[in-house]
Amino acid sequence: MQHRNALQTAHRIALDYIEGLDQSPVLATASLSELKGRFSMPLPESGMDAATVIEELAGQAQGGVLGSSGGRFFGWVIGGNVPSSLAADWLTSTWDQAAVMYATGPAAAVVEEVCGDWLKQLLGLPQKASFALVTGCQMAHVTCFLAARHRVLANLGWDVERQGLSGAPGIQVLATNLHHGSIERAVKMVGLGLDNLHTLPAESLVDAVSGPTIVVLQAGDINSGLFDDLERWIPQLQARGAWVHIDGAFGLWAQATNRYKHLAKGVELADSWATDGHKWLNVPYDCGYAFVRDSEAHRASLSHRASYLSHADDARDQIDWNPDWSRRARGFSTYAAIRELGREGIAQMLERCCDMAQLIVSEASKLEGVEVLAAPVLNQGMLAFGEDSRTEAVIAHVVASGEAFVTGTTHEGRRAMRLSVCNWQTTRRDAERCVAAIAAALTSV
Numbered sequence: 001m002q003h004r005n006a007l008q009t010a011h012r013i014a015l016d017y018i019e020g021l022d023q024s025p026v027l028a029t030a031s032l033s034e035l036k037g038r039f040s041m042p043l044p045e046s047g048m049d050a051a052t053v054i055e056e057l058a059g060q061a062q063g064g065v066l067g068s069s070g071g072r073f074f075g076w077v078i079g080g081n082v083p084s085s086l087a088a089d090w091l092t093s094t095w096d097q098a099a100v101m102y103a104t105g106p107a108a109a110v111v112e113e114v115c116g117d118w119l120k121q122l123l124g125l126p127q128k129a130s131f132a133l134v135t136g137c138q139m140a141h142v143t144c145f146l147a148a149r150h151r152v153l154a155n156l157g158w159d160v161e162r163q164g165l166s167g168a169p170g171i172q173v174l175a176t177n178l179h180h181g182s183i184e185r186a187v188k189m190v191g192l193g194l195d196n197l198h199t200l201p202a203e204s205l206v207d208a209v210s211g212p213t214i215v216v217l218q219a220g221d222i223n224s225g226l227f228d229d230l231e232r233w234i235p236q237l238q239a240r241g242a243w244v245h246i247d248g249a250f251g252l253w254a255q256a257t258n259r260y261k262h263l264a265k266g267v268e269l270a271d272s273w274a275t276d277g278h279k280w281l282n283v284p285y286d287c288g289y290a291f292v293r294d295s296e297a298h299r300a301s302l303s304h305r306a307s308y309l310s311h312a313d314d315a316r317d318q319i320d321w322n323p324d325w326s327r328r329a330r331g332f333s334t335y336a337a338i339r340e341l342g343r344e345g346i347a348q349m350l351e352r353c354c355d356m357a358q359l360i361v362s363e364a365s366k367l368e369g370v371e372v373l374a375a376p377v378l379n380q381g382m383l384a385f386g387e388d389s390r391t392e393a394v395i396a397h398v399v400a401s402g403e404a405f406v407t408g409t410t411h412e413g414r415r416a417m418r419l420s421v422c423n424w425q426t427t428r429r430d431a432e433r434c435v436a437a438i439a440a441a442l443t444s445v
C-alpha cells in the first residue's frame with residue numbers, strides 16, 4: 001500500500017509535468033535561496049508517509065527543474081527521453097537490479113548484450129568490438145583509456161594492471177583542438193597526467209606519434225559540431241602504432257543517418273569509441289556507451305573474479321567490462337528506446353533535430369544584427385549579436401523569456417550563443433518560438 005500510494009502520486013505528478021512542459025517556462029524560476037529555504041530542514045528524527053514525501057518533494061522542487069526534457073531546450077548538449085525509455089527507467093528502479101553480473105540480474109545482463117549488438121549496428125562499428133554501458137561519455141572515455149593503457153604498455157612488455165604506472169614507460173595523449181574537457185578529466189583519472197596531453201593541429205599528429213601513444217579524434221565538437229578528418233588520419237596514426245580513440249558523445253550518431261554519416265567517414269577504423277545514450281538517443285540520464293576493438297585489452301583492464309561472486313560461464317557478466325561494481329541496469333531504457341523508434345525512427349529523429357538547428361540559425365540570421373558564427377554541420381550552431389556584452393544580454397533575455405533555453409560559449413575569442421538541438425520532441429513550432437524569442441531580445445537589449 002505504501003508503494004502504491006507513493007508510486008501513484010509520482011505517476012500523477014510526472015504526467016502533469018510532462019503534459020505541462022509545452023506551456024511552462026524552460027528556465028528554472030526558483031532562486032537558489034528559495035530552493036535552499038524549501039529543502040533545508042533539520043535531519044528528520046522520525047519518518048513520514050511515503051506519498052506525502054513525494055508530494056512535498058515535487059512542491060519543493062517546483063520552479064527548480066529545468067525544462068530540459070522538453071522541445072524548447074537548446075542549452076549545452078542535453079536530450080530528453082522517449083516515452084518507452086522513461087517508462088523502462090521506472091521499471092529499472094522498480095526492479096532495482098544490481099547489474100554487476102548475470103547472476104545479480106539475468107534479464108539486465110541479457111538486455112545489455114542485445115543493446116551492445118544493436119548499438120554497434122546503428123553506429124556502424126565493428127561487430128566484434130566489446131562494449132560497456134556506463135554513466136556517460138565521460139566514463140566511456142575512462143573505460144576506453146583503461147583498455148588503451150593496457151594495450152600500449154603491454155606492447156612494451158609492461159603489465160599495467162599488475163605493475164602500475166610508477167616506473168612504466170610514459171604514455172602520451174595527443175588530441176586536436178576540437179577535444180572536449182572530458183578528455184582532460186579522463187587523462188587525470190586514468191593517471192596519464194595532463195602534462196602528457198598535447199593539443200596539436202591534425203596535420204602534426206602523425207609525426208608526433210612516438211612510443212606508447214593514444215590519439216583522441218573528435219566526432220562532433222561541443223560548439224561547432226565539427227569532425228576531425230577521421231578517414232584520413234586514423235590509418236596513418238595506427239600505422240605509427242598509436243591507439244586511436246573517438247569522442248563521439250553526440251556526433252557518433254551521425255552514423256545512424258544516411259544524410260550525415262559522411263561526416264564520420266572512417267570512424268569504424270578507430271580502436272575505441274565513446275558516445276552517449278542520454279544525449280541524442282533520448283534515454284534518461286545516466287547512460288553512455290564505450291566500445292573497444294581490442295576486447296582482450298578491454299577485459300584485461302577491468303575483469304575481476306572473487307569467490308563470493310557467481311560468475312557466468314555462458315552469459316555476459318558486466319563486471320568484466322565496466323569500471324563500476326554495483327550499477328544501474330541501464331540497458332532497459334536503451335533497449336526500449338531502440339525498439340520504440342527503430343532504425344528508421346532514430347534516423348528521422350536525428351535528421352529532424354538537424355533540420356530544426358538549421359531552421360533556427362537560418363531564420364535568426366535574417367534578423368538585423370545577427371551574425372552566424374557557425375552554421376550547423378549537424379545539430380548545433382552558433383550566433384553572435386555584435387559586442388560580447390550584447391551577445392550575453394541577448395542570451396540572458398532569451399532564457400529569461402522562458403520561451404527557449406540557450407547557453408553561451410567563447411568561439412575564436414568571441415562570445416557566442418550556442419544552440420544544440422537533440423530532443424526528440426523539438427518541433428518546427430518550438431524552433432519558431434526560439435527565433436521569436438531571439439527577435440524579441442534584439443529589440444530590448
Ligand SMILES: Cc1ncc(COP(=O)(O)O)c(C=O)c1O
Pocket residue numbers: 076077135136137138139180182220221222247248249250276288
Ligand atoms: C563532445 C563531448 N564529449 C564528452 C562529453 C561528456 O559527456 P557526458 O556528460 O555524457 O559524460 C560531452 C558532454 O557534453 C560532449 O559534448
